[in-house]
Structures are given as C-alpha cells and as structure tokens.
Amino acid sequence: MKRACINSNEIALLDKQVRVHLINGLGGFKSVSLVGTRSEIGTNNLAIFSSIFHLGANPPLVAMIFRPSPPERDTLRNIISTGFYxxxxxxxxxxxxxxQTSARYDIEVSEFEAVGLTPEFKSNFPSPFVKESAIQLGVAFKEKVDISINNTTMIIGEIIEIHVPEDCLSKDGFIDLEKANTITCSGLDSYHKTIRLDRLSYAKPDKEVTSILAVE
Amino acid sequence: MKRACINSNEIALLDKQVRVHLINGLGGFKSVSLVGTRSEIGTNNLAIFSSIFHLGANPPLVAMIFRPSPPERDTLRNIISTGFYxxxxxxxxxxxxxxQTSARYDIEVSEFEAVGLTPEFKSNFPSPFVKESAIQLGVAFKEKVDISINNTTMIIGEIIEIHVPEDCLSKDGFIDLEKANTITCSGLDSYHKTIRLDRLSYAKPDKEVTSILAVE
Incomplete structure (x- = not known):
C-alpha cells in the first residue's frame, strides 16, 4: 500500500475547500441525522447534521457541534429559544x-415543505419529528458549551422520548440500525448504507471475542 | 411501521446494561478508531474508541470523549503526559x-502484543501507529474540556500528520473511506462495512441535488 504523507505545514497550505473535504473525511464514518425544530413564530425548521455524538447513557445525553456563524443558525436559535428539538x-x-436541507433557505421557509418531508407532531412534544424517519428522538436542551479553540459551540441535550420500530429492538437493548435502514455518511457529501460484519462479545483479557449474533 | 415509544421515565427504569446498549445505538453509526499512545516508561498502548468526532477543519481538530473513571484511563494519562497520540x-x-483492545489489560501489558497488531513508528512521531490500518493520523493534544453534566472529559487534538493510501485521495480532498476498507460501528459491539449510495452536489435552494460521482 502506497501512502501519501501530509504534514502540518502541507495541511495549512491546502486550498480551503480541499482541506475541509480532507479533514472531514479523516474522522471516519459519521452519524447523520435531521434536526427538527420550531421557531417562536411557528415555522418548522429542518437541517441535516453529521456532528451528532453519544455523550452518555445515564442520563441519556447526545451532543452536537455548531460551527461559528453556522448556516444552521436557525436550528441553534430555535433549540435555545424553545428548549427542544x-x-x-x-x-x-x-x-x-x-x-437538500443544507441549502441556505430564507428564515421564513420551512425546509420540510421545500424538500418534501413531512413534519409529525405527537405525544405533545413541541418540535416536529420527520414522519419518514424510522427512528425519531425527542430531545430537551440541557447545556451550551463554547469551545474557544475554534469558536464552535457544543449543544448538549437529553433524550426524553424515543420512537423506534419494534422489530429493530433487541432484548438486550441493542438497536438494529440496519433493519431501520439508517444510513451513515463520510466527508461532506457521501452517503452509505451498511452491511453488518458481526456483533462481538464483551472483551476480556484471557478470552477470545466471539460472535453474539446467534444468542441475540 | 409499528414504533415502540419509550419516554423519560421508562428510560430511567431500564436495566443499566439495556439502557447503555439502547442509548449508544440511538446516535446512529459511529466512527471507530484505534488510539495509539506510549506511556512515560515506554509501553505501547492501544485502545478502541467510538467517541471520536470531527471538530473543525481549520485548524484540523478532532475530539473524543472519555467516560468518568474510564477503563481507557491509560490512554488518557498517556495523551496528557506525552502530548501526542x-x-x-x-x-x-x-x-x-x-x-479485543477494550479488555481491561494490566497497565504494563501492551495491547498491540496482546491482540496481535503491529506498532509502527515513523517520521519521528512519538506515538505508535497501527501498521495494519490504512489511514493513520498523528495528533497533538491541544485541550482538555471537563463536561460537568455527566463528568465526562473531552480531549481535543490537532491532526499534524496524515498517512492515507494515495488511491483513496480525490483531487477535491475527498477521502474514499470504502476503498481504504474503513468500517463503522453501532452500539457497543456491532461492526459494519459500507456500500456507497452516492456523493451529492452542494445544495442550493433553487436547485435539485445531483450525483457528483461522475465528475470526481
């Protein structure tokens, strides 16, 4: 395998867009989800994010990163003003x-309508779910953390409502994302479906890991 | 599609391990990488992480989350004491x-040896790369952020060295992770390879997105 080696100085000299593509890809495959919010005047907003990550299970926390002056400024404002997403x-x-939701629509435009997805309101949750999504989470805003090193903002939320297809839930709590047709992304614009290789047993120093699919 | 609905109270009442599986799965597919470090007395440490995420491209920053009293305590200590990973x-x-690197090996054991992977030292970088990995990044520790809401720790690092197979790099900076055989994971123990659906054009409000694979 012939590897290119790119060092700090070379990274700094890259064309800006090339660097953005390159560095975005290096982190590996990413979670990608649609974030649904509602503005104070009642516009249903929808934006795609690939910066969402698991922060902890107890309490059930997810976090996401907003860039400085993000095009997704409506999402950030709505999360903070309404407290939910x-x-x-x-x-x-x-x-x-x-x-397509990543296009810079005007503030009064609902991306749901613009791209052809359906806002779904249920169980008194104040923000719109995406009806076409198999797995939907209702999240309550908990904390805003300013990350000074590059002026990004981390938004931490608590998962307070989970809608998941019954046949995707295993007894041990494992969610079969493939059965829910959830996809993943890489870089800025590449989308991928997945093929499961295996589920592996809890690793112990003196024991070889084995497949646990048979015992699911 | 029949969806189960699980609310906050029900989440809190779940068996601890079931909750850990469930919440870990809800974030979607995750990046998964091996973190290589060297202890002050020269032991080569290796640990798997699925909490790594892209923080920004300029400067090129990645971040990762450590749990409170993590089993990966050797990795955290080595990153802070040596400044590199x-x-x-x-x-x-x-x-x-x-x-298998997630097993709780004693501090003096090198996970490289224990699991059968090869430490690779090159270009004077102080931490070991994994020879068997196609894409390898040398990272300099920049900042430790304490996340008080659940006592986790975020470690921010700057990518200062990139080793990537030449045939996986596109002119526009895009990295073909599939060609590099990079995999993704879901939940705590499920591993997946991917099939690319498409790369899509930069979205604009008045334009339909199109595939950009043909023009790559």
Whole structure:
C-alpha cells in the first residue's frame, strides 16, 4: 500500500475547500441525522447534521457541534429559544431530501415543505419529528458549551422520548440500525448504507471475542 | 411501521446494561478508531474508541470523549503526559483484534502484543501507529474540556500528520473511506462495512441535488 504523507505545514497550505473535504473525511464514518425544530413564530425548521455524538447513557445525553456563524443558525436559535428539538435518522429513501436541507433557505421557509418531508407532531412534544424517519428522538436542551479553540459551540441535550420500530429492538437493548435502514455518511457529501460484519462479545483479557449474533 | 415509544421515565427504569446498549445505538453509526499512545516508561498502548468526532477543519481538530473513571484511563494519562497520540482506522481484517483492545489489560501489558497488531513508528512521531490500518493520523493534544453534566472529559487534538493510501485521495480532498476498507460501528459491539449510495452536489435552494460521482 502506497501512502501519501501530509504534514502540518502541507495541511495549512491546502486550498480551503480541499482541506475541509480532507479533514472531514479523516474522522471516519459519521452519524447523520435531521434536526427538527420550531421557531417562536411557528415555522418548522429542518437541517441535516453529521456532528451528532453519544455523550452518555445515564442520563441519556447526545451532543452536537455548531460551527461559528453556522448556516444552521436557525436550528441553534430555535433549540435555545424553545428548549427542544428532534433527531431523526436518515434512510435510503430520503437521503437526497435530507442533503437538500443544507441549502441556505430564507428564515421564513420551512425546509420540510421545500424538500418534501413531512413534519409529525405527537405525544405533545413541541418540535416536529420527520414522519419518514424510522427512528425519531425527542430531545430537551440541557447545556451550551463554547469551545474557544475554534469558536464552535457544543449543544448538549437529553433524550426524553424515543420512537423506534419494534422489530429493530433487541432484548438486550441493542438497536438494529440496519433493519431501520439508517444510513451513515463520510466527508461532506457521501452517503452509505451498511452491511453488518458481526456483533462481538464483551472483551476480556484471557478470552477470545466471539460472535453474539446467534444468542441475540 | 409499528414504533415502540419509550419516554423519560421508562428510560430511567431500564436495566443499566439495556439502557447503555439502547442509548449508544440511538446516535446512529459511529466512527471507530484505534488510539495509539506510549506511556512515560515506554509501553505501547492501544485502545478502541467510538467517541471520536470531527471538530473543525481549520485548524484540523478532532475530539473524543472519555467516560468518568474510564477503563481507557491509560490512554488518557498517556495523551496528557506525552502530548501526542495516533488515530488509526479499523478495517475488516482487524476489527476483532480492535474490539479485543477494550479488555481491561494490566497497565504494563501492551495491547498491540496482546491482540496481535503491529506498532509502527515513523517520521519521528512519538506515538505508535497501527501498521495494519490504512489511514493513520498523528495528533497533538491541544485541550482538555471537563463536561460537568455527566463528568465526562473531552480531549481535543490537532491532526499534524496524515498517512492515507494515495488511491483513496480525490483531487477535491475527498477521502474514499470504502476503498481504504474503513468500517463503522453501532452500539457497543456491532461492526459494519459500507456500500456507497452516492456523493451529492452542494445544495442550493433553487436547485435539485445531483450525483457528483461522475465528475470526481
């Protein structure tokens, strides 16, 4: 395998867009979801994010990163002003519409309407879910953390409502994301479905890991 | 589609391990990499992490989350004491060994040796790369952020060295992770390879997104 080696100085000299593509890709495959919010005047907003990550299970926390002066400024404002948002997994049927939500629509435009996805309101949750998503999470805003090193903002939320297809839930709590058709992304614009290799047993120093699919 | 609905109270009442599986899965597919460090007395440490995420491209920053009293305490200590670490993508040939690094080995044991992966030192970088990984990153520790809401720790690092197969690099900076055989994971123990659906054009409000694979 012939590897290119790129050092700090060379990274700094890259064309800005090339660097953005390159560094975004290096982190590996990413979670990608649609974030649903509602503005104070009642516009349903929807934006795609690939910067969402698991922060902890108890309490159930997820976090996401906003860039400085982000195009997703409506999402950030709505999260802070209303205190709630939804996370909706993206599947093969809707990934083009999902990507289209990243266009810079005017503030009064609902991306749901613009791209052709359906806002769903249920169980008195104040933000819109995406009806076409199999896995939908209702999240309550908990904390804003300013990351000074590059002027980004981390938003931490608590998952307070989970909607997940019954046949994707295992007894041990494992969620079969593939059965829910959840996809993943890489870089800025590449979308991928997945093929499961295996589920592996809890690792112990004196024991070889084994497949646990048979005992699921 | 019949969806189960699980609310806050029900989440809190779940068995601890079920909750850990469930919440870990809800974030979607995750980046998964091997973190290579060297202790002050020269032991080569290796640990699998699925909490690594892209923080920004300029400067090129990645971040990762450590749990309170993490089993990966050796990794955290080595990063802070030496100031450097490596991130190494996991492929189909090594995911079982990668998973095995999560076993709680004693501090003096090198996980490289224990699981059968090869430490690689090059270009004077002080931490070990994983020879079997196609994509290898040398990272300099920049900042430790304490996240008080659940006592986790975020470690921010700057990518200062990139080793990537030449045939995986596009002119526009995009990295073909699939060609590098990089895999993804879900939940605590499920590993997946990917099939690319498409790369999509930069979204604009008045334009339909199109595939950009043909023009790559």
């Amino acid at each position: 939804t996370l909706n997994h993206i599947n093969e049927d809707i990934y083009k519409q999902a990507h | 490596t991130l190494n993508h996991i492929n189909e040939d090594i995911y079982k060994q990668a998973h």
